[in-house]
Structure formats: structure tokens, C-alpha cells
Amino acid sequence: MANNNHTYNESKNNVSCWWVAVTYIIIVGLLISSVPSNMQSSALFSAVKINPPPPRVKALYTANPGTVDDRNHMAASNPKWAQKTITLPPHRRGCHLITPKIVKEIKQDLSEFKCGLAHLFLQHTSASLTINENYDSDVRDDTETFLNKIVPEGRSAPWKHTLEGPDDMPAHIKSSMFGNTLTIPITDGQLNMGTWQGIWLCEHRDAPTARKVVVTLNGI
The missing domain is CATH 2.60.120.460 (YjbQ-like)
Known part of the structure; x- marks a missing residue:
């Protein structure tokens, strides 16, 4: 008799978990359907969007062109x-x-x-x-x-x-x-x-x- 009660309680718990899962899926579906289609993707994934860092450009020549030596160097490099x-x-x-x-x-x-x-x-x-x-x-x-x-x-x-x-x-x-x-x-x-x-x-x-x-x- 004790084994029967144990089996009954376990089945009852499984049914309860199943209904909770179904209810959760229905609620999520209603929330998604209320969002415009063109916003669903961005709304769902905006939290994980990663912006790439800006490219870094290394200057080959950064001297001030105001000096005579710098102007000569730049002219020679052209x-x-x-x-x-x-x-x-x-x-x-x-x-x-x-x-x-x-x-x-x-x-x-x-x-x-x-x-x-x-x-x-x-x-x-x-x-x-x-x-x-x-x-x-x-x-x-x-x-x-x-x-x-x-x-x-x-x-x-x-x-x-x-x-x-x-x-x-x-x-x-x-x-x-x-x-x-x-x-x-x-x-x-x-x-x-x-x-x-x-x-x-x-x-x-x-x-x-x-x-x-x-x-x-x-x-x-």
C-alpha cells in the first residue's frame, strides 16, 4: 500500500511540473507575439550584441610638418x-x-x-x-x-x-x-x-x- 501511495504522489508531481512548463511556454509565446516582427530579433538578442572595437591605424610618420627637417623628410618620402x-x-x-x-x-x-x-x-x-x-x-x-x-x-x-x-x-x-x-x-x-x-x-x-x-x- 505504501508503494502505491509513493507512485501516486510521484505521478502527481510529474503532472504538476508538466503543467508549469506548458503554462510558461504559453506565456512566453504571448509575450513574443505581442512584439512587432521587425523587432523580435533585436529584442531577443540585443543583450548579447557585441560591438567590435574601432580599428587602430598606426601612423607611419607623425612628426610635425612645420619644421624644415620634417618637410624635407616628407618630400623625400613622396x-x-x-x-x-x-x-x-x-x-x-x-x-x-x-x-x-x-x-x-x-x-x-x-x-x-x-x-x-x-x-x-x-x-x-x-x-x-x-x-x-x-x-x-x-x-x-x-x-x-x-x-x-x-x-x-x-x-x-x-x-x-x-x-x-x-x-x-x-x-x-x-x-x-x-x-x-x-x-x-x-x-x-x-x-x-x-x-x-x-x-x-x-x-x-x-x-x-x-x-x-x-x-x-x-x-x-
Whole structure:
């Protein structure tokens, strides 16, 4: 009999807890339904909303620009540009080292740059620029031999564009292979190339002609 009473009391307690839970759910539902739909999300979660801290920007230069030294520092840090068109004398067909000529022409402007880039642009479609060995001239001769072997020339060649001779179309192809632009870093007023690197002009036509290179300097 005692066990039956215990079971009855336990069931009664479970029913009471169930009704309390149901009543709580109904009350919460009524409260939520009374809030406009566009405010329910913000009303429920506003308590846990966390605003991110404002971004911190670290100033690279915060000195007072009113002093002479500060103005000079700021002027030296501003990017600057220089540009010059260099005319190269006619070269025979082949690869030629032109670093001394280029450096001589831009030396004065180049000395004003602490850090930057030098961009060289060749204004022609039958010659090219590249960077390669600056010491042994055999490297330049071998490069010319290589180009002539992989780009056929003469009557047996399949080219249609031969208006200016059998070397016409091969010159255009070789120009595209090496390209007509170079970009070289500037460090402390000098072209920052490797010890054995040099700027080459590759002339792909049989008839020598003057070539123009536009050099653009940019940096600080």
C-alpha cells in the first residue's frame, strides 16, 4: 500500500511540473507575439550584441610638418617620376649589351631615387629587350644562334608576311619571344641588378636601324 501511495504522489508531481512548463511556454509565446516582427530579433538578442572595437591605424610618420627637417623628410618620402626616351645607335643583327648606354643616359635622374623601379619600353616590333649574361660575349652569340635555329627563315619558311624581306616575319616572332619591356629595381640611386646581369638589345633585322627605348623611373 505504501508503494502505491509513493507512485501516486510521484505521478502527481510529474503532472504538476508538466503543467508549469506548458503554462510558461504559453506565456512566453504571448509575450513574443505581442512584439512587432521587425523587432523580435533585436529584442531577443540585443543583450548579447557585441560591438567590435574601432580599428587602430598606426601612423607611419607623425612628426610635425612645420619644421624644415620634417618637410624635407616628407618630400623625400613622396613618390616621384622621371622619364626619358633614349635613342640607341644602329646595331648589326644579334644581341648587344646596352647597360652602359642606358645607365649613362639616366644617371642624373636615377641618382635622385632611394628606392623604386625602372621600366624600359622598346618602341619597336622587330627587336627586343632582355636581361642576361653581361661578361662573356659568347652567350650573346649563342643566343642569336638559338633564335635562328628555332625560327626558320628563307624560302622554305612558312611565313606569309615577307613584305620587307625573308627576315621580316622571323624578326616579329623573335621580338614577341623576348618581349619589349623590362622592369628593374632601383636601390640607392642605382639599378639593382645581379653581378653578371646586363641589359641586352636584341636586333632581329638584317639592316641596322636606330632603336628608341623609353625609360620611366618611379619611386622615392
